[in-house]
Amino acid sequence: xxxxxxxxxxxxxxxxxxxxxxxxxxxxxxxxxxxxxxxxxxxxxxxxxxxxxxxxxxxxxxxxxxxxxxxxxxxxxxxxxxxxxxxxxxxxxxxxxxxxxxxxxxxxxxxxxxxxxxxxxxxxxxxxxxxxxxxxxxxxxxxxxxxxxxxxxxxxxxxxxxxxxxxxxxxxxxxxxxxxxxxxxxxxxxxxxxxxxxxxxxxxxxxxxxxxxxxxxxxxxxxxxxxxxxxxxxxxxxxxxxxxxxxxxxxxxxxxxxxxxxxxxxxxxxxxxxxxxxxxxxxxxxxxxxxxxxxxxxxxxxxxxxxxxxxxxxxxxxxxxxxxxxxxxxxxxxxxxxxxxxxxxxxxxxxxxxxxxxxxxxxxxx
Amino acid sequence: xxxxxxxxxxxxxxxxxxxxxxxxxxxxxxxxxxxxxxxxxxxxxxxxxxxxxxxxxxxxxxxxxxxxxxxxxxxxxxxxxxxxxxxxxxxxxxxxxxxxxxxxxxxxxxxxxxxxxxxxxxxxxxxxxxxxxxxxxxxxxxxxxxxxxxxxxxxxxxxxxxxxxxxxxxxxxxxxxxxxxxxxxxxxxxxxxxxxxxxxxxxxxxxxxxxxxxxxxxxxxxxxxxxxxxxxxxxxxxxxxxxxxxxxxxxxxxxxxxxxxxxxxxxxxxxxxxxxxxxxxx
Amino acid sequence: xxxxxxxxxxxxxxxxxxxxxxxxxxxxxxxxxxxxxxxxxxxxxxxxxxxxxxxxxxxxxxxxxxxxxxxxxxxxxxxxxxxxxxxxxxxxxxxxxxxxxxxxxxxxxxxxxxxxxxxxxxxxxxxxxxxxxxxxx
Numbered sequence: 134x135x136x137x138x139x140x141x142x143x144x145x146x147x148x149x150x151x152x153x154x155x156x157x158x159x160x161x162x163x164x165x166x167x168x169x170x171x172x173x174x175x176x177x178x179x180x181x182x183x184x185x186x187x188x189x190x191x192x193x194x195x196x197x198x199x200x201x202x203x204x205x206x207x208x209x210x211x212x213x214x215x216x217x218x219x220x221x222x223x224x225x226x227x228x229x230x231x232x233x234x235x236x237x238x239x240x241x242x243x244x245x246x247x248x249x250x251x252x253x254x255x256x257x258x259x260x261x262x263x264x265x266x267x268x269x270x271x272x273x274x275x276x277x278x279x280x281x282x283x284x285x286x287x288x289x290x291x292x293x294x295x296x297x298x299x300x301x302x303x304x305x306x307x308x309x310x311x312x313x314x315x316x317x318x319x320x321x322x323x324x325x326x327x328x329x330x331x332x333x334x335x336x337x338x339x340x341x342x343x344x345x346x347x348x349x350x351x352x353x354x355x356x357x358x359x360x361x362x363x364x365x366x367x368x369x370x371x372x373x374x375x376x377x378x379x380x381x382x383x384x385x386x387x388x389x390x391x392x393x394x395x396x397x398x399x400x401x402x403x404x405x406x407x408x409x410x411x412x413x414x415x416x417x418x419x420x421x422x423x424x425x426x427x428x429x430x431x432x433x434x435x436x437x438x439x440x441x442x443x444x445x446x447x448x449x450x451x452x453x454x455x456x457x458x459x460x461x462x463x464x465x466x467x468x469x470x471x472x473x474x475x476x477x478x479x480x481x482x483x484x485x486x487x488x489x490x491x492x493x494x495x496x497x498x499x
Numbered sequence: 500x501x502x503x504x505x506x507x508x509x510x511x512x513x514x515x516x517x518x519x520x521x522x523x524x525x526x527x528x529x530x531x532x533x534x535x536x537x538x539x540x541x542x543x544x545x546x547x548x549x550x551x552x553x554x555x556x557x558x559x560x561x562x563x564x565x566x567x568x569x570x571x572x573x574x575x576x577x578x579x580x581x582x583x584x585x586x587x588x589x590x591x592x593x594x595x596x597x598x599x600x601x602x603x604x605x606x607x608x609x610x611x612x613x614x615x616x617x618x619x620x621x622x623x624x625x626x627x628x629x630x631x632x633x634x635x636x637x638x639x640x641x642x643x644x645x646x647x648x649x650x651x652x653x654x655x656x657x658x659x660x661x662x663x664x665x666x667x668x669x670x671x672x673x674x675x676x677x678x679x680x681x682x683x684x685x686x687x688x689x690x691x692x693x694x695x696x697x698x699x700x701x702x703x704x705x706x707x708x709x710x711x712x713x714x715x716x717x718x719x720x721x722x723x724x725x726x727x728x729x730x731x732x733x734x735x736x737x738x739x740x741x742x743x744x745x746x747x748x749x750x751x752x753x754x755x756x757x758x759x760x761x762x763x764x765x766x767x768x769x770x771x772x773x774x775x776x777x778x779x780x781x
Numbered sequence: 782x783x784x785x786x787x788x789x790x791x792x793x794x795x796x797x798x799x800x801x802x803x804x805x806x807x808x809x810x811x812x813x814x815x816x817x818x819x820x821x822x823x824x825x826x827x828x829x830x831x832x833x834x835x836x837x838x839x840x841x842x843x844x845x846x847x848x849x850x851x852x853x854x855x856x857x858x859x860x861x862x863x864x865x866x867x868x869x870x871x872x873x874x875x876x877x878x879x880x881x882x883x884x885x886x887x888x889x890x891x892x893x894x895x896x897x898x899x900x901x902x903x904x905x906x907x908x909x910x911x912x913x914x915x916x917x918x
Contacts, residue, residue, distance in 0.1 A: 207646060208545030215646045259817065259893075262809040265881045267833075267892050272855030273905040279859055323810060324777040326768050333807070336764045352832065352858055356661075358645035360552055361545070365643050365650050367659060369858060370832060374657040376641065382755045391760035470862050472661075474831050475674040479764050480626045480698070481830035483889075484853065488811040489775035491884030496777065671866040672829035672857065 204403075204438045207359060212403050212438045214357045214364060217471040220346060220446065220464055221281040221353045223249050226422075228288035228296030235296075236285045250277035274351040282465045291447075292461040298422050305425030305455040312416045312424065323492035326485060330417075333485065335371055335478035337392050337418040342368035344375070344393060344409045344432050345448040345462065347420055355466070356473045364398060364405065372476030377407055384410045387428065392418045394432070405436040427454035442468045541686065541720035544644055549686050549720055551642050551649075554751040554758065557635035557728075560590030562622075564704035565744060566599065567592030574617050585617075587703070593635070593744045599706055605737045612705025618770065620703050625767035627658050627675035629699025630692050630714050631730045631744065639751050641758045649681060649688070654758045662690055670694025673710055690716040701732075709736035718748075725749045812891045816882035820850055820890065824874045829857040829867060836892065838876055852878050852892040860904055870903065 205213040223246055237245065253275035257264040269275045288296030301309070318327045332339040340347050346355070346368075354369040366375040377398040384395050390413045398407040409432045416424045423430075433449045444466040451459035541549040560568070564587070573585025601609055617623060628636055638654040647665040652658070662681040670678030670693060678694035695712040713733045721727040726748040733741040773780030822838030836852045857865065870876075875898050880890035895903040 213646055215648070257893075259879075260814065262814050264893060265809045265812045265814050265891060267853060267855045268894055269855060271895065271902060271904050272857070273859035273863065274855050278905055320777065326772045326776075329807075334764065334768065336762060352856060354858070358643055358648045358650040358661075360643045360645055362552065363641075363643050365645075365652065372657070372659065372831075374652055374659060376643075376652060376758055378757070382757075385757075389759075392762065393760065472668075472671070472861065474672065474829070474858050474861050475627075475659075475676055476831045477627055477675050478832055479624075479767075480621075480675060481828065481833065481835075483835060483851070484811055484833060485772060486775070487883050487885055487887070487889055488807065489772050490887070491811055491813075493775055493777070494885055671861045673867070 204440060207361070209361045211359075211361075211400055212405075213359060214405065214436060214438055214444060215359050217354065217356050217469045217473060218444060218466040219280050219354045219469045220348045220466050221276050221279060222284055222289070222348050222464060223276065223281060224284045224286050224289050224464065226289050226347070226462070227298060228290070232287045235287060235291075235294075237287055239285070242283075242285050246277070246281075250275075253277050269351065276351070280467050280469045282467055284465055286463070289462045289464050290460055291463045293458060299456045299458045299460055301425050301456055302454060305427070307425075308427070309416070309425035312414060316415055316417070323488065326489060329485070329488070332371070333488075335482050335485075337373065338368070338370040339417060341418045341420060342370065342373040342375075342393070344396065344407070344434055345420065345423075345450075346434075346446065348464070354469060354473060356471065364407075367473055369473050369476060371478045387411065390414065403437060407434040407436070408432070409434070423450070423455075425455055427452055430455060436466075538686070539721050539723075548644070548683060549688070550644065551688060551718065551720060551726065552644050554639045554641045554756045555726060555748040556639040556751055557637075557746055557748055559593060559635065559746055560588055561593045561635040561744070561746065562632065562637055562702055563587045563590060565592060565594050565702050565706055566704070567597055568704070593746050595743055600739045600742055602737060602739050608707065609705055612700065612707055614705075616703055616705050620705070621698065621700055622703060623767065624771055625656065625763035627699065628653070628655060629675055629695065629701075629708075630660070630677050630679075631716065631732070632699065632701055633658055633660060633676070634716075634728060634730070634748065635746065638761065639756070639758060652758055654761050656763060657758075657760065662688075675699055677712070677714070684717075686719050688716075688718040690714075690718070692716070707737070708732075708734045711736045721747070723750070724752065808891055811883060812881040813884045814881060818878075818880045818882050818890055820852065820876075820878045820880055822850060822876060822878075824870060824872055824876055825849065826872070827867060827870055829861070831858055832856040836876065836878070836895070838878075840888075848888055850888045850890065852880055852890050852895075854892050854895065863905075865904070876903070 205215075207213045207215075254270055254277075256268070257266070270278065273279065290296045290298065293299060318325070320328055322328050326334055330339065331337055338349075340349055346366075349370060352369045356367040356369075358365045358367075362378060362380050364375075364377045364379065366377070368374070373393065375393060375396060377396045379398045379400070381399065382397060384397065389395075390411045392413050392415065394409040394412040396407050396409040398405055400406075410430070412419065412423075412426060412430060412432075419426075430452045433451070435445075435447045435449075437445045437447075439445055445463065446466050447461060447463045449459060449461050450456060541551070544550045544552070568587070568590050570589045571587040573581070573587065599609075612619060622628065622636075633640065633651070633653055633655075636653060636655050640651055640653040643650040643652070647663070649662040649664055651660040651662070658676065660676055660679060662679045664681050667680045668678070673694055673696040675696060675698060677692040679690050679692040681688055681690045683689070692714045693712075695708070695710055697708065697710040697712075700707050711734050714730055715733075716728065716730045719727045727745070728748045729743060729745040731741050731743050732738070769776075769780050820838065820840055822840035824836060824838055826837040828835040828837070834854045834857050836854055838850050838852060839847050840850050841847050860869075877896045877898060878890070878892040879894040880892045883889035883891075897903065
């Protein structure tokens with residue numbers, strides 16, 4: 134049985150947070166969170182610091198002195214992206230206001246991570262609404278008990294250099310407002326399930342599964358299965374699946390617009406380039422930064438497996454109708470152990486029934 | 500024998516009879532096979548396995564009812580005017596025989612399911628289809644043969660079957676789609692699935708199972724255009740003996756055939772939660 | 782009431798940093814912060830479903846009558862990757878759960894803490910600093 138005592142937990146956990154560094158580059162060692170008191174954490178080794186990222190290119194491999202690591206390949210010679218991955222990270226999307234440099238030092242990274250782990254561990258105060266929740270850490274759902282990226286960047290946005298999302302055009306802002314109004318559900322919260330968030334309804338998760346694939350609060354895990362002509366990406370929350378054909382087919386007619394758009398991929402050397410168009414008009418299920426995208430918006434993603442433990446993931450937003458300048462995001466996807474257990478969110482959504490029943494009980498008391 | 504001539508005639512006749520018998524017996528023993536083509540050999544993937552990649556779909560009424568069935572009306576919704584759109588078409592069935600071998604204790608539940616099917620069918624609630632229903636829902640599904648895994652993804656909810664190929668694994672917990680281990684038996688993909696919960700149905704007629712369900716499937720490419728599909732269903736808590744279904748699964752041949760994103764949760768919500776609305780839906 | 786709840790949850794989630802409580806269904810809408818409970822019962826079934834698992838327990842009341850409760854916990858995904866299975870917490874295990882009662886009034890609750898009779902917490906994590914006071918105090 135998996136148990137832990139509070140007192141021993143704390144020290145182990147902080148040590149784990151310091152040691153749980155997954156290294157981008159060669160010689161990575163995964164530290165698995167352990168829950169048996171007395172088990173020795175594996176030693177993490179550090180590679181050379183992540184190379185600075187150049188805009189519009191996948192991250193360069195580690196310093197010239199290190200040989201490029203051999204990567205697994207499919208029987209037809211392509212980099213194999215098969216496996217279980219996470220993009221969990223402590224790196225924010227946008228650079229914090231009080232930070233100007235592009236990279237933290239290793240020391241700063243460790244401090245930030247340790248502080249974040251301590252925050253993750255903080256217990257809520259009984260009797261407050263925030264306490265009305267199961268304990269994330271008890272189920273190992275907090276980042277510090279799982280694999281997260283060893284990424285020294287101060288922001289995932291690597292272009293523009295200020296690390297911030299560029300401004301939207303006035304047209305984009307209007308589209309954003311119009312869409313919110315068009316899809317607003319009448320009635321007060323809990324009058325009907327349609328007034329409740331789309332992810333609580335198990336339709337699509339928010340933060341959304343992508344594309345683009347932004348990190349999640351928890352369960353930000355993916356499984357990839359790959360054949361010569363298709364790449365399938367399963368997302369752990371709610372279980373969304375992207376099927377990306379690699380056979381050079383064109384996009385479907387502009388009137389067919391699913392939640393995740395249509396993706397088409399091709400290999401450019403060892404980089405999988407994926408282009409997605411035909412995004413649905415519905416603003417949910419898309420990062421809020423992309424709520425105002427134009428109908429012609431095309432997202433470009435690049436996946437490059439650089440070693441056994443890492444896929445470098447980059448996406449480019451370049452739509453003059455929406456943003457005054459392009460922006461590029463980089464993050465590592467880090468290998469984790471499987472499985473991704475069946476996401477049967479809607480099937481098990483007792484919470485929605487209970488919330489609605491509870492709301493009607495509350496109505497009676499008014 | 501009377502004379503050399505008579506002997507000759509006798510032996511000639513005997514020889515003729517023998518030859519005739521031999522010819523007949525040859526004909527009997529070597530009944531020429533029906534002029535069939537040699538067994539189909541699917542193209543190979545790069546790692547030498549039969550290539551089952553593609554998009555496939557069943558073309559039958561198994562999803563309505565596995566057993567042979569007559570046409571039947573659906574709910575008549577006066578307010579919404581659905582008419583014949585909700586009716587069940589007839590079908591010859593995909594099982595052996597005319598009904599599933601329910602245990603006497605289980606048949607009451609099947610009847611109850613049938614009577615309440617338009618509200619209780621997991622498909623009406625946009626719930627996962629389970630196995631083998633995934634394979635004969637009226638939507639295409641895609642097979643992606645990868646390294647160590649074969650994925651099957653349905654257009655219905657993008658339901659996923661993840662078949663573990665490299666190593667046999669055990670279900671850590673029960674699930675709607677079960678836990679599948681697969682291996683190759685010559686040209687045939689054999690999939691063994693356990694670890695089911697008891698919540699899915701086999702069809703819209705209320706055929707159901709317990710969490711003791713065990714399904715073994717055999718999938719063989721039989722031509723460039725179809726797969727032969729057989730499944731043996733075993734559930735000693737529900738059925739008195741295992742039973743089988745079989746059907747072709749047809750390749751979707753359209754150029755650029757593609758699985759689309761049929762997300763039906765929103766269409767099922769008022770069925771499930773409608774009575775808890777502030778203004779209840781009746 | 783609802784607006785204040787929403788603001789309070791957002792505030793807490795910012796404090797907790799990376800854990801976006803608002804991204805979940807609104808727990809405080811489903812369960813009542815003013816109805817903390819301590820449930821002691823034997824496990825009948827652990828529905829290991831994603832994204833929330835549910836513990837079905839038989840609770841013996843002061844009158845000796847046994848009633849079944851359902852208690853919500855976290856998703857089992859991380860645990861499964863650590864080798865936890867349905868056998869890890871066997872049927873019949875006694876669980877002591879600090880919980881909040883469902884607003885619907887039914888025998889349902891969200892479990893803020895799951896412990897065993899010997900005081901050990903189920904599964905992972907937890908801070909040494911916070912010895913949570915008894916609910917209701």
